[in-house]
Amino acid sequence: MSTNTKSINANSLFTNIPKDVWTMTAEITAKAKQNPKNAHREMISLGQGFFSYSPPQFLLDATSNALNSDPLNNQYAPTRGDLRLIESIKNYYNQFYDGLQNENITITTGANEAILAILIGLLNPHDEVIVLEPFFDQYISNIKIPQGKIKYVTIHPPSDLSQGKHSGNDWKINYDELEAAINEKTKILILNTPHNPIGKVFTKEELTKIGDICYKHNIKIISDEVYEQLYFDEEQGFPRIATLDPKYAEITLTVGSFGKAFCATGHRVGYIISKNAELLKYPAAAHTRICFSTPHPPQVACAESLTLASKNGYFEDMRINYNEKFHKLMEVFDFLNISYTIPQGTYFIIADFSNVNVPFESYEFPEELQSKPKDFKLCYWLAVELGVITIPTTEFFTDEYVKKNPSVEYLLRFAVCKTDDYIDKACERLKELKPHMK
Structure with a gap:
C-alpha cells in the first residue's frame, strides 16, 4: 500500500461527489434489512430499473452463437459498429424514417455513452444545454464533463398531483418558459420520451412545438428514446x-x-440515429475516443435479434405483459387511495404517498437522511416497515425546484421490470399500508 501522502489534484467534477440515489438506495436497503422486522423476510425491490429475469431466449441463443461461430466476432468491432447491426437497424427504422443509410447510424456502448459522445462531440466550454425537469440524473454529469452549462425547463406536474389518477398529458411544458431559457449560447436540448420517471409519451403536438422552437433557434435535439418499445396507447403509437x-x-x-x-x-449496446450524417460524425468521432468500439459479440447478437423481434411479435407481446404488471400495481394504489400517474410508456410508475401516515418527526431515520427530502425518508420507512424498496423522485429534480414545490417530496418511483410473481409479492406487501392511510 502506498505511503505517499502528497495531495491529489483531481478533476473537480469527481471530488467531494455526493452519493447518488442508486448508492443511497442500496444503503437504505442494507440498513433496512438489519432491522428485526426484516430478519426473516425477503426484501422486495421495485427500485432500480434492471430486470429480475433473463432476456428472451432468441437473444441468449444469438449471443452464444456470436461468441462461438466466428473468431472475428471476439475481436474489435468497427468503431461505428458491426455492419450486420447497422444493416439491421437501418432495415428496422426505415419503416419510420425515410432512406436511412449506413452513415446515419453509430453504435455505442449503451445509451448513456451515446449521450456522452454527442455532448463531447458537439459542446464547447460554456455552451448551454436545456434539460427538461424532471430528468435522468446521468444527463447532468454528461453535460458537465465537456464543460457545458445547464438550463432547466420544468415539465409541470398537475396542480392536483396528490389527488386521483393522472395522465402523462397532465404533465406540461410551458413553451414561453422554454423560449425564455434560450440565448445565443444555447446549443442542445435533451428530450426524453417515453419519459423516465414520469412515464409520459410526448404527443405529436408537443413534439412539434419543441421542434419548431429548436429549429428556429438552431438548437440540436438529443432525443433519448431508450424506452421506445414500451408505449401503451396503440392508437397514438410512439x-x-x-x-x-x-x-x-x-x-x-x-x-x-x-x-x-x-x-x-448488461449487454451495453446502444445507438445513435440521425438523418444528418454531417451532424452525426462528431459524436461518432467522440465515441471512438471514449471507448474506441462497442463490445462485438453483443452487437452481432442484437443484429440477429432485432431482425427476429420485428417479425415474431416480441415487442407487441412485451407491451401487453408490462401493461398487466402496471395494472396489478395500480389496483393496489386504488385500494389504498394513493394518487399516481398512469404510465403511457417506460417500465416505471410514479405514485404520491402524501396520503400515508408516516411519523417523520418521531421515526428513527439514519443520520444521512435527516437533511434529505421526505421521499428519501419515505423510502427508508417503506423498506423497514414493509420490506419494499422504491426510488425517491426528488433526485430527478433540482434542489431549487423541490424547495419551491414540496409536493414532489411525496413521489416515489416503482419499476415493474420484474417477474409476475415478484410483482404479486410486492402488491401483497403494499396492501399492508392500509392501516397507515390517512
Missing part, C-alpha cells in the same frame, strides 16, 4: 420527433438502447 418533419430530422440525434428493448441492460 411519435418520434425526427420523423415528424424533415427540418426536425436535420437537427435531431436519436438515442436508442437494446438493453431496454431486450431486457439485457
Whole structure:
C-alpha cells in the first residue's frame, strides 16, 4: 500500500461527489434489512430499473452463437459498429424514417455513452444545454464533463398531483418558459420520451412545438428514446420527433438502447440515429475516443435479434405483459387511495404517498437522511416497515425546484421490470399500508 501522502489534484467534477440515489438506495436497503422486522423476510425491490429475469431466449441463443461461430466476432468491432447491426437497424427504422443509410447510424456502448459522445462531440466550454425537469440524473454529469452549462425547463406536474389518477398529458411544458431559457449560447436540448420517471409519451403536438422552437433557434435535439418499445396507447403509437418533419430530422440525434428493448441492460449496446450524417460524425468521432468500439459479440447478437423481434411479435407481446404488471400495481394504489400517474410508456410508475401516515418527526431515520427530502425518508420507512424498496423522485429534480414545490417530496418511483410473481409479492406487501392511510 502506498505511503505517499502528497495531495491529489483531481478533476473537480469527481471530488467531494455526493452519493447518488442508486448508492443511497442500496444503503437504505442494507440498513433496512438489519432491522428485526426484516430478519426473516425477503426484501422486495421495485427500485432500480434492471430486470429480475433473463432476456428472451432468441437473444441468449444469438449471443452464444456470436461468441462461438466466428473468431472475428471476439475481436474489435468497427468503431461505428458491426455492419450486420447497422444493416439491421437501418432495415428496422426505415419503416419510420425515410432512406436511412449506413452513415446515419453509430453504435455505442449503451445509451448513456451515446449521450456522452454527442455532448463531447458537439459542446464547447460554456455552451448551454436545456434539460427538461424532471430528468435522468446521468444527463447532468454528461453535460458537465465537456464543460457545458445547464438550463432547466420544468415539465409541470398537475396542480392536483396528490389527488386521483393522472395522465402523462397532465404533465406540461410551458413553451414561453422554454423560449425564455434560450440565448445565443444555447446549443442542445435533451428530450426524453417515453419519459423516465414520469412515464409520459410526448404527443405529436408537443413534439412539434419543441421542434419548431429548436429549429428556429438552431438548437440540436438529443432525443433519448431508450424506452421506445414500451408505449401503451396503440392508437397514438410512439411519435418520434425526427420523423415528424424533415427540418426536425436535420437537427435531431436519436438515442436508442437494446438493453431496454431486450431486457439485457448488461449487454451495453446502444445507438445513435440521425438523418444528418454531417451532424452525426462528431459524436461518432467522440465515441471512438471514449471507448474506441462497442463490445462485438453483443452487437452481432442484437443484429440477429432485432431482425427476429420485428417479425415474431416480441415487442407487441412485451407491451401487453408490462401493461398487466402496471395494472396489478395500480389496483393496489386504488385500494389504498394513493394518487399516481398512469404510465403511457417506460417500465416505471410514479405514485404520491402524501396520503400515508408516516411519523417523520418521531421515526428513527439514519443520520444521512435527516437533511434529505421526505421521499428519501419515505423510502427508508417503506423498506423497514414493509420490506419494499422504491426510488425517491426528488433526485430527478433540482434542489431549487423541490424547495419551491414540496409536493414532489411525496413521489416515489416503482419499476415493474420484474417477474409476475415478484410483482404479486410486492402488491401483497403494499396492501399492508392500509392501516397507515390517512
